Amino acid sequence: MSSPTLVSPPTPAITTAVPLTKKILTADHPTWCPGCGDFAVLASFYRVLEKLQYPHEKIVTFAGIGCSSRFPYFVNTHGGHYIHGRALPFAAGISLGNDDLHVFVFGGDGDGFSIGGNHLVHTARKNVNLTYVIMDNSVYGLTKKQTSPTSPIGFKTKTDPTGAIDQPINPMRTLLNTGATFVARSHATQVNHMVEMMTRAAKHPGFSVVEILSECVEFYAGAFDSSIPRKGGTWSLIQEKKNDGTPEDADRHDVTDEVAAFKLAGQAWPGSFGVFYENNVRKTKNVLEAELVTKARERTKNATDLQLLQATFAKMR
Amino acid sequence: MVSPNTPETPGGAAAPSAAPRSIHDVVIRLAGNSQDGIQSVGGFLARLAGRSDQDVMTYMTIPSTISGGPSIFQVRMGTGDILSSGDRADMLVAFYQHSYDAHISSLRPGGVLLYDSDHVTPVEGDNRFTQVAVPITSGTVEAVGGAGKDKGKNIYILGLIARVFDLDVQKLAALIKERFGGKNEDIVRNAMLAFDAGYAWPQNNLHDLFYRFEAIDLATRASGRPQVTMDGNQALAYGLLAAGVRHGAGYPITPWSSIMETLRTELPKYGGLFVQCEDEIAAISTAIGFSYTGHLAITGSAGPGLSLKMEALGWATMAEMPLIVVNVQRGGPSTGMPTNVEQSDLLQAIYGSHGDTPRVVLSPKNVEDCFYIAMEACRIARTYSTPVIILSDMALASRIEAFDEPDFPKLMVDPKADLSDRGADFKPYPLDAITRHAPPGSKIGSGKYPTVTGLEHDELGHPTGSSKLHTQMTAKRREKIKKLGASLPSPELNGDSSGEVLLVTWGSTWGPGLEALKRINTAGVKGGHLHLRHIHPLPDGLEDIFNRYHKIVVAEINDEGLYGFGQLAMMLRARYANPAIVSVTKTDGLTFKISEIVAGVARHIESAHLDASLGVAQHSALAKN
Ligand SMILES: Cc1ncc(C[n+]2csc(CCOP(=O)(O)OP(=O)(O)O)c2C)c(N)n1
Ligand code: SF4
Ligand SMILES: [Mg+2]
Numbered sequence: 001m002s003s004p005t006l007v008s009p010p011t012p013a014i015t016t017a018v019p020l021t022k023k024i025l026t027a028d029h030p031t032w033c034p035g036c037g038d039f040a041v042l043a044s045f046y047r048v049l050e051k052l053q054y055p056h057e058k059i060v061t062f063a064g065i066g067c068s069s070r071f072p073y074f075v076n077t078h079g080g081h082y083i084h085g086r087a088l089p090f091a092a093g094i095s096l097g098n099d100d101l102h103v104f105v106f107g108g109d110g111d112g113f114s115i116g117g118n119h120l121v122h123t124a125r126k127n128v129n130l131t132y133v134i135m136d137n138s139v140y141g142l143t144k145k146q147t148s149p150t151s152p153i154g155f156k157t158k159t160d161p162t163g164a165i166d167q168p169i170n171p172m173r174t175l176l177n178t179g180a181t182f183v184a185r186s187h188a189t190q191v192n193h194m195v196e197m198m199t200r201a202a203k204h205p206g207f208s209v210v211e212i213l214s215e216c217v218e219f220y221a222g223a224f225d226s227s228i229p230r231k232g233g234t235w236s237l238i239q240e241k242k243n244d245g246t247p248e249d250a251d252r253h254d255v256t257d258e259v260a261a262f263k264l265a266g267q268a269w270p271g272s273f274g275v276f277y278e279n280n281v282r283k284t285k286n287v288l289e290a291e292l293v294t295k296a297r298e299r300t301k302n303a304t305d306l307q308l309l310q311a312t313f314a315k316m317r
Numbered sequence: 318m319v320s321p322n323t324p325e326t327p328g329g330a331a332a333p334s335a336a337p338r339s340i341h342d343v344v345i346r347l348a349g350n351s352q353d354g355i356q357s358v359g360g361f362l363a364r365l366a367g368r369s370d371q372d373v374m375t376y377m378t379i380p381s382t383i384s385g386g387p388s389i390f391q392v393r394m395g396t397g398d399i400l401s402s403g404d405r406a407d408m409l410v411a412f413y414q415h416s417y418d419a420h421i422s423s424l425r426p427g428g429v430l431l432y433d434s435d436h437v438t439p440v441e442g443d444n445r446f447t448q449v450a451v452p453i454t455s456g457t458v459e460a461v462g463g464a465g466k467d468k469g470k471n472i473y474i475l476g477l478i479a480r481v482f483d484l485d486v487q488k489l490a491a492l493i494k495e496r497f498g499g500k501n502e503d504i505v506r507n508a509m510l511a512f513d514a515g516y517a518w519p520q521n522n523l524h525d526l527f528y529r530f531e532a533i534d535l536a537t538r539a540s541g542r543p544q545v546t547m548d549g550n551q552a553l554a555y556g557l558l559a560a561g562v563r564h565g566a567g568y569p570i571t572p573w574s575s576i577m578e579t580l581r582t583e584l585p586k587y588g589g590l591f592v593q594c595e596d597e598i599a600a601i602s603t604a605i606g607f608s609y610t611g612h613l614a615i616t617g618s619a620g621p622g623l624s625l626k627m628e629a630l631g632w633a634t635m636a637e638m639p640l641i642v643v644n645v646q647r648g649g650p651s652t653g654m655p656t657n658v659e660q661s662d663l664l665q666a667i668y669g670s671h672g673d674t675p676r677v678v679l680s681p682k683n684v685e686d687c688f689y690i691a692m693e694a695c696r697i698a699r700t701y702s703t704p705v706i707i708l709s710d711m712a713l714a715s716r717i718e719a720f721d722e723p724d725f726p727k728l729m730v731d732p733k734a735d736l737s738d739r740g741a742d743f744k745p746y747p748l749d750a751i752t753r754h755a756p757p758g759s760k761i762g763s764g765k766y767p768t769v770t771g772l773e774h775d776e777l778g779h780p781t782g783s784s785k786l787h788t789q790m791t792a793k794r795r796e797k798i799k800k801l802g803a804s805l806p807s808p809e810l811n812g813d814s815s816g817e818v819l820l821v822t823w824g825s826t827w828g829p830g831l832e833a834l835k836r837i838n839t840a841g842v843k844g845g846h847l848h849l850r851h852i853h854p855l856p857d858g859l860e861d862i863f864n865r866y867h868k869i870v871v872a873e874i875n876d877e878g879l880y881g882f883g884q885l886a887m888m889l890r891a892r893y894a895n896p897a898i899v900s901v902t903k904t905d906g907l908t909f910k911i912s913e914i915v916a917g918v919a920r921h922i923e924s925a926h927l928d929a930s931l932g933v934a935q936h937s938a939l940a941k942n
Contacts, residue, residue: 024764028779057760072768073780078757080609080769081780082602083632089566089599093606093614094757096590097564098734101610101757119602122595289590296585305587306729309558312583313722315495316545317368 022046027076037188037214038068041135044194054102062091066108067142068135085115088123095130099286103130110140113149113169124178126285127206137216138223145219171211172265181279182208189228206284227270238274337483337529340938342395344403348420349412351388354471359390361475361492366394367546367719368488370533375717376402396531400828404910407937410474411437427940460514461507469511476515483529540721549687549713554579556691557615561730563589565615566603568596571655572714573619573645597625608638611734611756613698617643620662627670632771634674637752639698646710648906657906658711660824661875663884666706667853675798678853680708682827685720701797702752712825712908744776748789751797802854809848815865816843818922822872823849823885826909833914860893868922872901872914
């Protein structure tokens with residue numbers, strides 16, 4: 001949110017707007033290991049931006065710390081690389097500081113569900129307008145193979161040499177529980193699906209989150225084979241309700257039905273992919289804060305900052 | 318409006334037999350329970366003093382328990398500079414036996430004890446004081462009547478005090494009306510009934526106690542602007558507003574909370590917002606996010622919360638983001654003494670982070686300065702693109718002072734974010750200039766958009782492992798803070814410009830330090846008082862000042878540590894390698910008494926003239942001669 005008084009008037013454009021292409025959006029060469037799933041997420045994100053054609057200067061790509069969190073260096077937009085686990089509250093400041101911006105946050109499973117778990121809950125429940133992409137490889141990649149909150153029981157890591165013993169979290173159930181108003185799941189081997197999920201997330205007014213299974217070939221190769229058809233797995237897409245009155249529609253998933261979303265989240269591994277939940281009714285924090293401003297400005301009859309302070313001090317004489 | 322039974326003049330129905338005696342200032346301690354509303358009596362007196370162009374300072378303790386429990390409010394008011402809340406009281410108002418028992422020792426010989434004869438039995442025949450039995454409870458019940466019971470005792474006492482000190486009844490009545498005006502009429506009427514009853518309490522019972530403050534020399538108050546009365550947290554919050562801060566984020570903790578509460582209420586009126594976050598880490602992160610969008614933002618906390626913010630502060634230093642961090646110090650470590658005073662977060666503020674993080678740390682000297690230091694912090698944060706920490710403390714946060722209304726038309730800062738186009742040569746981290754970030758929303762001429770980062774980086778913000786760049790960028794971050802240091806004005810120096818002793822203070826210890834200097838000088842000891850508002854970086858030229866005195870005595874409210882030096886003293890010794898720098902510290906959770914500082918100085922210098930009792934008024938100003 002930002003009141004009209006707080007942003008300087010637009011200056012004449014430097015260049016006439018050229019369409020955003022992958023070429024323009026490409027920045028530093030990714031430092032990821034060859035074959036890392038994160039490359040595909042990046043490629044999909046370029047396509048999302050190509051599709052959406054937001055003004056270049058209004059896109060922000062932000063992240064915490066981890067292999068996946070290096071993302072912003074590889075995207076030529078305004079952006080930043082923050083500290084481990086805290087990218088969401090920072091991004092909330094960006095979104096609420098300037099409502100004109102399109103804010104994207106990228107990060108890993110450790111960054112999002114472990115050190116940043118509480119920030120995820122609160123940024124989501126406040127419905128801050130931004131898009132969050134969690135690149136889940138079920139391991140700590142950057143720090144070279146420690147157990148992550150999504151590592152399955154039995155997975156051998158440097159911190160669990162005989163296999164993980166702690167119950168992993170269920171990411172989709174966790175995300176639904178936060179109160180996020182758009183929750184989807186995708187897979188780094190499915191570029192078109194990623195593009196669709198991220199595009200819908202970007203267009204969603206409010207806190208949208210997409211969890212993408214993205215393989216760490218270095219420390220957890222084969223982690224997601226069970227959902228890759230060419231490796232013998234099953235790719236199970238969520239069929240969304242079309243409200244077309246056909247008998248098949250009755251069995252399709254209603255994305256506004258929270259209980260149905262939780263049911264999907266409870267499916268046995270590897271589960272389904274697609275939009276689990278979407279709520280377009282709840283107001284965003286951006287809107288709620290702007291309403292507070294409007295009401296306060298009405299009450300104070302649009303007094304100038306100087307008049308406001310002088311009036312306040314007059315009461316303290 | 319004054320209720321019908323208010324006497325027209327202080328004389329009225331109960332004219333004092335003697336003319337009022339003139340006094341310079343008085344310290345009144347009200348001791349009761351926290352639900353008795355003694356804070357509001359103090360508040361009324363403080364605001365009245367402000368409206369009468371008098372100086373005033375208050376001091377309050379509230380128990381950290383949620384309600385009930387003993388509580389005191391001390392107000393010192395008078396003519397001319399009031400620098401501290403006073404070591405001992407001239408008048409004690411005791412509502413209960415426990416109030417009497419706990420506080421009678423704070424009363425100066427010759428002082429006045431007003432006690433509620435319905436609850437208190439003082440030691441019989443104690444002729445050190447003028448003892449006045451006042452039926453506070455029954456008098457209030459009688460005056461107000463009805464179901465309110467003894468509610469209003471505080472206002473009854475206010476009436477009595479107004480009478481004893483010949484205060485301006487019209488102005489007080491106006492204040493009471495303003496305070497209760499929003500509530501229903503009965504409340505205002507009951508308050509005025511209680512006030513009038515206290516005011517009209519028979520004169521002959523008052524043993525001719527009747528005083529008037531010395532006339533004010535209006536020429537000394539040259540600003541031409543009226544006085545305002547508020548506490549340090551309010552002054553700080555409004556200073557931020559004047560400085561154009563429109564965004565902030567925080568998490569509640571005593572004694573910081575009232576700043577965030579004020580900002581949460583005020584900011585929407587100014588088109589801004591304040592976010593209550595899930596914890597202090599989220600709060601500083603959100604605030605840096607705001608700053609990144611071009612809106613200098615504020616976060617704050619008390620000691621434990623500042624510790625939580627440290628990692629993010631390291632990022633803000635590395636990424637060179639402007640930011641205001643307020644830390645209202647309290648007794649530590651851990652939850653410590655959450656409603657007491659301490660200056661023990663200095664080293665945390667300066668050094669508490671990982672890596673080499675040159676910090677800017679400022680500290681206000683009194684309530685008024687909370688306003689101006691907030692403005693200065695914002696100027697520095699913007700000019701040097703750096704986080705700035707403001708170290709306030711519990712004493713400043715909770716005490717009320719009167720000061721000249723700031724000259725707002727001159728001071729107001731435009732809050733607009735600069736989203737103008739940046740040229741093709743834009744670099745977020747130029748080696749030869751101070752960083753000026755391009756907030757998202759601004760176009761970059763080169764088409765290459767910047768990344769703000771906590772990794773070591775090159776001039777364009779790309780991560781680097783180059784040792785050369787790390788050395789250069791570390792220097793860049795250091796040199797801009799040194800440049801700030803070189804630009805700072807010489808600190809305030811009072812008293813002799815050379816001599817036996819230089820007393821050094823920081824933060825809220827300013828007032829007691831200055832009063833202590835007066836006593837030291839009165840004793841014939843040549844000495845000065847230096848007060849530091851800019852603690853990191855230090856202003857240039859201190860070594861020359863230090864060299865002019867035999868001893869440099871640093872007084873601060875923290876522990877002497879393992880090596881016998883308080884936190885500022887330790888830093889000054891490290892910086893100037895001057896063995897004449899010594900320390901006076903204490904850890905009782907209370908502000909310095911003048912006598913404690915004088916005694917501390919006496920321990921360090923060999924002066925036949927100086928002992929702790931020096932210059933202390935042994936007898937109350939209210940004593941009968
Ligand atoms: C405060 C803090 N603690 C620990 C670390 C070390 N660290 C960096 S990334 C990381 C975990 C990364 O895992 P994840 O978020 O899953 O990202 P991935 O590398 O797998 O993409 C850890 C523990 C850090 N940078 N900061
Ligand atoms: S360590 Fe794993 S997650 Fe990190 S870049 Fe390599 S493959 Fe990707
Ligand atoms: Mg991971």
